[in-house]
Amino acid sequence: MITLVNLTPMQPLVGCSLSLQVARWPWIYHLGMEPSHQVTSALLLMLSLRNGKGSTLFSLHGHGYLGQNHHGRGLFVTREHVHSQEDHDEKSHKGNEEPNCLGKDEYIDNATLSYRQDVRYFDFHIVYSASYRVPVLYFRTYSSDGQPLLLEDIEKELPGNSTNVLMESKWTFITQEEHPYLNRPWYKLHPCGTSEWMKLLFLTDPSLGGSQGVPVELYLSSWISMVGQAVGLKVPLEMFNKRKE
Amino acid sequence: MDVEAMGREAQKYVWEGAIPLQIHLHESEVTTLPHPSPALVLAPRMGYLPLLLPLLKPHFSSTLPPGVDTIWFEYKGLPLKWHIPTGVLFDLLCAEQERPWNLTVHFRGYPGNILTPCEGEDSVKWSFINSLKEAAYIVNGNCKNVMNMSQSDQVELWHSVLNGNMETYQRVSSKLKLEKVGDQYVGKPNSNLLKSRTNTGETDTGGPVKTDKCFTLRDAVKALLPELFVEKTLIDEEIPRIELEEESRAPSDDESNTRNEEDVEEKQGENVECCCPSDDAETKLKLVRIQGIEPKLEIPFSWVVNNLMNPEHFLHICVFVKVPQAKPLPHDR
Numbered sequence: 285m286i287t288l289v290n291l292t293p294m295q296p297l298v299g300c301s302l303s304l305q306v307a308r309w310p311w312i313y314h315l316g317m318e319p320s321h322q323v324t325s326a327l328l329l330m331l332s333l334r335n336g337k338g339s340t341l342f343s344l345h346g347h348g349y350l351g352q353n354h355h356g357r358g359l360f361v362t363r364e365h366v367h368s369q370e371d372h373d374e375k376s377h378k379g380n381e382e383p384n385c386l387g388k389d390e391y392i393d394n395a396t397l398s399y400r401q402d403v404r405y406f407d408f409h410i411v412y413s414a415s416y417r418v419p420v421l422y423f424r425t426y427s428s429d430g431q432p433l434l435l436e437d438i439e440k441e442l443p444g445n446s447t448n449v450l451m452e453s454k455w456t457f458i459t460q461e462e463h464p465y466l467n468r469p470w471y472k473l474h475p476c477g478t479s480e481w482m483k484l485l486f487l488t489d490p491s492l493g494g495s496q497g498v499p500v501e502l503y504l505s506s507w508i509s510m511v512g513q514a515v516g517l518k519v520p521l522e523m524f525n526k527r528k529e
Numbered sequence: 530m531d532v533e534a535m536g537r538e539a540q541k542y543v544w545e546g547a548i549p550l551q552i553h554l555h556e557s558e559v560t561t562l563p564h565p566s567p568a569l570v571l572a573p574r575m576g577y578l579p580l581l582l583p584l585l586k587p588h589f590s591s592t593l594p595p596g597v598d599t600i601w602f603e604y605k606g607l608p609l610k611w612h613i614p615t616g617v618l619f620d621l622l623c624a625e626q627e628r629p630w631n632l633t634v635h636f637r638g639y640p641g642n643i644l645t646p647c648e649g650e651d652s653v654k655w656s657f658i659n660s661l662k663e664a665a666y667i668v669n670g671n672c673k674n675v676m677n678m679s680q681s682d683q684v685e686l687w688h689s690v691l692n693g694n695m696e697t698y699q700r701v702s703s704k705l706k707l708e709k710v711g712d713q714y715v716g717k718p719n720s721n722l723l724k725s726r727t728n729t730g731e732t733d734t735g736g737p738v739k740t741d742k743c744f745t746l747r748d749a750v751k752a753l754l755p756e757l758f759v760e761k762t763l764i765d766e767e768i769p770r771i772e773l774e775e776e777s778r779a780p781s782d783d784e785s786n787t788r789n790e791e792d793v794e795e796k797q798g799e800n801v802e803c804c805c806p807s808d809d810a811e812t813k814l815k816l817v818r819i820q821g822i823e824p825k826l827e828i829p830f831s832w833v834v835n836n837l838m839n840p841e842h843f844l845h846i847c848v849f850v851k852v853p854q855a856k857p858l859p860h861d862r
């Protein structure tokens with residue numbers, strides 16, 4: 285198991301962002317593949333993080349990717365829902381003859397209602413790109429009935445600053461391509477700029493890296509804080525505090 | 530004829546190569562009687578299927594149901610990935626090289642859960658440029674040369690691919706300065722040709738590090754698919770059963786893409802077969818097909834790359850492997 289980040293919020297969040305909590309991303313084997321190339325092994329070594337008992341590196345046979353599928357997690361309430369609820373209230377007050385079971389003073393639990401309605405599920409996978417030699421974030425999103433969502437809808441959902449990140453940065457843009465292992469259309473954050481801005485990120489902090497390069501945990505947590513911005517993921521500070529231990 | 534001239538001639542053959550297609554409209558989209566006859570099209574190897582829309586639409590338009598056109602193709606029930614060059618699809622999917630190649634076309638009901646969306650020529654062009662960028666990144670460590678192409682150069686490059694115009698393509702693409710692969714030799718000390726462990730496997734055979742053994746196509750395939758060449762596989766005892774996706778067919782085939790550069794990478798095609806231990810490992814590899822040819826495996830790999838690669842600077846290698854026959858399980862009764 286690789287300790288990285290989790291996307292499980294403890295309860296459904298109101299608003300359009302997910303909080304990351306430190307937990308586990310299981311390594312999903314792509315079953316039955318040939319033995320790993322050295323490239324993959326390097327990645328696997330790179331990604332095996334120290335657990336609490338000291339550093340344990342393990343080598344795995346086979347290709348794979350880090351995945352976090354929702355399975356009931358990653359619930360995410362859209363702004364739209366809040367509006368629609370308000371609209372509903374307005375409509376019900378505008379001379380609607382039907383009895384309105386929700387009295388004005390009655391508390392409406394938005395979170396509960398949203399769970400049944402406009403919930404967006406996200407699946408995130410991190411796959412190593414041998415061409416660009418960086419991790420790449422793949423994701424897909426769908427509503428509670430399994431219907432996949434369009435990119436335009438996703439972009440509407442994202443918090444304001446993340447759309448800015450997407451639009452202003454020439455380094456992050458979302459494309460729709462085949463998942464390299466699942467062979468289905470997924471969205472991905474294009475990797476061609478990743479190594480550039482990762483380099484910049486580390487160059488600007490003299491306390492990092494040095495001649496030995498950057499420790500993996502730091503690379504990945506920095507990476508995910510960058511890419512997370514583009515898709516509305518927030519990285520909790522605890523994740524960075526942990527590295528000082 | 531010297532090697533260079535042979536190379537140029539090979540390139541010419543490849544660029545002029547085309548697949549004869551017999552394209553049938555899917556019966557769910559036929560609204561008139563009699564059924565329309567299939568369209569007969571010669572599709573360039575280096576081209577892409579959605580680009581055939583202007584040829585196909587007039588042929589079938591009178592019988593299509595109302596709606597917006599979203600063209601897609603299938604072969605024996607398998608939706609075809611539109612971003613793969615036509616020639617590669619044919620080499621990969623048609624072991625027996627059926628001529629004409631019988632495909633079914635759809636103008637409705639795009640399978641968005643299986644195929645990435647294709648909005649016409651622009652999508653194909655974007656995919657092409659993106660692949661070219663990826664190749665440039667691998668060769669140079671950055672894709673500046675492609676990103677900095679002038680608008681007119683980009684247009685000209687794309688049109689040269691659209692029209693199968695090799696001279697224009699070579700003239701424009703030379704500005705990108707994507708170097709040709711030099712001759713590779715096995716055992717060269719500073720060769721970063723293969724970062725995989727087969728590199729050490731290669732030099733095992735000789736004492737001195739430098740040898741004159743040229744890096745051949747066989748060496749490349751071996752590097753990409755070592756399990757076809759080793760006696761025992763390194764996979765766990767419990768080889769899980771692979772769920773072949775609905776696009777399953779026999780024989781199993783595998784597709785690898787290589788770049789025309791030192792770095793070698795493997796991409797899996799639609800079928801991945803579980804590699805079971807075999808007694809005669811060498812014969813698991815049945816066939817290697819590149820641009821419709823079955824090249825001798827002894828050919829220097831650099832020649833293969835430089836002359837048989839596609840315009841996006843990728844070499845597509847189609848590999849056919851032997852599949853172990855499934856044994857029927859005895860019934861419990």
